[in-house]
Every structure is written in C-alpha cells, then in structure tokens.
Amino acid sequence: MADVFSPGERLERTLNKKGTERPPVICPGGMMNAAIVDVMEKGGHTLPEAHHDGGLMSALAEDVSAYTGFENFGLPFCMTVEPEALGGSVDYGSLKCEPKIAREIFARAEAAWYCEKGAIARSKRGGEVLKAVNILSEKHPDIPVIGSLTGPVSSAASLVEQFAFFKDLYRDKENSHKFLSYVTDQLIDWALLMIECGASVISIADPTATGEILGPRLFEEYALLYINRIVNAVHGAGKPVIVHICGDIKTVKKHFFSLQGDALSVDAMVNLAEIKKENAAVTTMGNLSTYLLESGSPERINMAARALIEKNIDIMAPACGLSTSSPLANIQSFTGAVKEARRG
Numbered sequence: 601m602a603d604v605f606s607p608g609e610r611l612e613r614t615l616n617k618k619g620t621e622r623p624p625v626i627c628p629g630g631m632m633n634a635a636i637v638d639v640m641e642k643g644g645h646t647l648p649e650a651h652h653d654g655g656l657m658s659a660l661a662e663d664v665s666a667y668t669g670f671e672n673f674g675l676p677f678c679m680t681v682e683p684e685a686l687g688g689s690v691d692y693g694s695l696k697c698e699p700k701i702a703r704e705i706f707a708r709a710e711a712a713w714y715c716e717k718g719a720i721a722r723s724k725r726g727g728e729v730l731k732a733v734n735i736l737s738e739k740h741p742d743i744p745v746i747g748s749l750t751g752p753v754s755s756a757a758s759l760v761e762q763f764a765f766f767k768d769l770y771r772d773k774e775n776s777h778k779f780l781s782y783v784t785d786q787l788i789d790w791a792l793l794m795i796e797c798g799a800s801v802i803s804i805a806d807p808t809a810t811g812e813i814l815g816p817r818l819f820e821e822y823a824l825l826y827i828n829r830i831v832n833a834v835h836g837a838g839k840p841v842i843v844h845i846c847g848d849i850k851t852v853k854k855h856f857f858s859l860q861g862d863a864l865s866v867d868a869m870v871n872l873a874e875i876k877k878e879n880a881a882v883t884t885m886g887n888l889s890t891y892l893l894e895s896g897s898p899e900r901i902n903m904a905a906r907a908l909i910e911k912n913i914d915i916m917a918p919a920c921g922l923s924t925s926s927p928l929a930n931i932q933s934f935t936g937a938v939k940e941a942r943r944g
C-alpha cells in the first residue's frame with residue numbers, strides 16, 4: 601500500500617494531532633543527528649568540513665536522508681554552533697568524532713559578558729547553517745527541514761565552568777537567571793531566523809537539563825521556564841516544536857508534562873507507552889535505543905521498532921544521539937520497519 605502523505609505532511613499532521621497512515625520516522629539533527637561515518641563515506645560529503653560550508657552541509661543532509669531513510673533534514677550536525685557564537689571555544693572533531701566545547705570561557709555566571717542580539721546568525725557557522733536550511737527548504741518542499749537548537753541549560757553550561765554553573769543555580773539565582781535569560785533570547789532569535797530561512801519545525805535538545813542532574817526544583821525553576829519561553833516564541837511564528845530531554849524523567853515527571861512542545865522526545869530507559877497512559881494528550885517521540893542501533897543486529901532492531909509501533913508511539917526516532925559508528929544497515933532496518941507499518 602502506497603504512502604498517503606508526503607514526509608512533510610505526515611510530520612505536520614502528527615504534530616497537529618491529526619491522523620496519518622503510519623508514524624513519521626525522523627532524526628532531528630543537532631545532538632540527535634544521523635551523519636554517521638557510513639553515510640559520509642558513501643556520499644563523499646564529510647565532516648568536519650560540512651560544519652563550515654552551507655553547500656556541503658545541505659549536500660550531507662541530503663545524503664543522510666537518502667541513505668538512512670529518515671524522513672527529514674536535520675541541521676546543524678552538532679551542539680556547538682550556539683555556544684561558539686556566544687564566545688565559546690570549539691574543537692571541531694573529525695570524520696568519526698563530533699565537535700565538542702574545548703573549554704568554558706566564564707568562571708561564573710556573574711563574570712559573563714553579553715553579545716548583542718543576533719550573535720548566532722552573525723557568526724560564520726550560523727550563517728552557513730541558515731544557508732543550508734534555505735537550500736534544502738527550497739529544493740525539497742515536501743521534506744521537513746528541522747532546525748535543531750541546543751537547549752538553554754546546555755548552551756549556558758557550555759559557556760560557564762560547569763561545577764560553578766550548577767553551584768550558581770543554587771547560590772546565585774539572580775545572575776543565573778540573568779545569564780539563562782540572555783542565552784534564551786539568543787536562541788529565540790536564532791530559531792526565528794531558521795524559520796525565516798525555511799525551517800518547518802524547531803527541535804530543542806537540552807541534555808544537561810535532565811532530572812538526574814537538576815532534580816525537580818531546578819528543573820522547574822530553570823529548564824521548564826526557559827525551554828517553554830523558546831517554545832512559545834516559535835509557536836508565535838506559527839511553527840511546531842519538538843523537545844528532547846535526556847535521562848530518566850521519574851524525578852521530574854510532574855514538570856515534564858508542563859513542557860509545551862508539540863512532541864516530547866525521551867531517552868531509551870523511559871517507557872513511552874506509560875507516558876501515553878499517564879497523559880494521553882502528549883505526542884510521544886522516540887525512543888529506539890541508540891546502543892541497539894550501534895551494536896545490535898538488523899533483525900533485533902526491526903523487532904524493537906515494531907514493538908514501539910505496536911505501542912502507538914506517535915513519532916519514531918532514535919532515543920538520543922547516534923554514535924557515528926552506527927552501521928547504516930541498522931539505521932535502514934529501523935526506518936524500513938516503520939515505513940512498512942500501517943495504523944489500525
């Protein structure tokens with residue numbers, strides 16, 4: 601039976617809680633990107649070069665979609681564009697190793713200096729991401745371009761020395777809120793510019809904002825507040841938002857359901873079927889184990905994907921960031937199982 605909807609229509613309808621013939625299967629970019637080594641070697645468009653060139657970036661995104669079967673383009677391919685633009689120091693990695701923050705530049709939140717509005721778009725890499733988003737959205741109008749943000753807590757923690765950052769969340773709330781508010785405003789500006797360039801969905805991944813790291817009180821005071829501020833701004837621009845929270849959400853579950861994203865994505869240890877039972881209004885996304893995608897067999901991955909489909913998970917996706925060494929055959933087994941499925 602042929603697909604009824606285009607990839608863009610299928611994702612849009614799912615995020616708007618409308619029916620589809622099957623779940624979308626996506627990998628939203630940023631922390632959760634699928635630029636694995638196998639794809640780069642097959643397509644010939646490689647990292648770290650594509651981090652710095654919008655044409656190469658868009659070509660690599662096309663390779664990812666074509667070879668893996670994921671039904672979207674997700675940009676950028678790392679979590680360092682935002683903190684670098686705000687003054688951070690970045691190690692750009694290699695073909696097999698993703699970029700990372702080389703060092704935090706501020707000793708404390710109170711010592712931070714502040715860039716003018718639009719710093720991310722004005723940065724060299726930010727401009728190349730916008731160029732790639734524009735290329736892909738114009739060239740492939742039926743495939744959703746997801747603009748991926750590094751969430752506010754993770755972006756801020758990439759700029760302030762981490763031990764001091766978490767200490768300040770307790771002991772220097774005034775400067776912590778001031779700095780997080782500034783980072784959030786920069787992320788909002790960045791998200792809106794990606795939308796102007798053609799992004800049809802914004803995804804926020806905030807791996808530092810886990811219940812295991814923050815606990816319920818700080819999660820509510822900081823993560824929930826600033827993530828929702830971004831979500832509301834994107835909604836004001838007429839676009840949907842995916843929010844991903846890493847780790848076990850047990851300690852923050854009462855606040856988790858207050859996240860205002862149109863879909864909520866979680867790690868592999870979270871039972872998405874239970875989430876749906878507790879709150880039927882939540883559009884669930886995920887959460888196939890990335891360890892399984894890296895180390896399992898295609899047969900086991902196919903079975904795991906079908907199990908998620910049977911639980912009526914709304915959007916199928918990896919549970920977290922993929923290892924660059926994940927075999928392409930494993931990814932294809934995942935996406936293939938979803939595309940063979942039909943609701944009802």
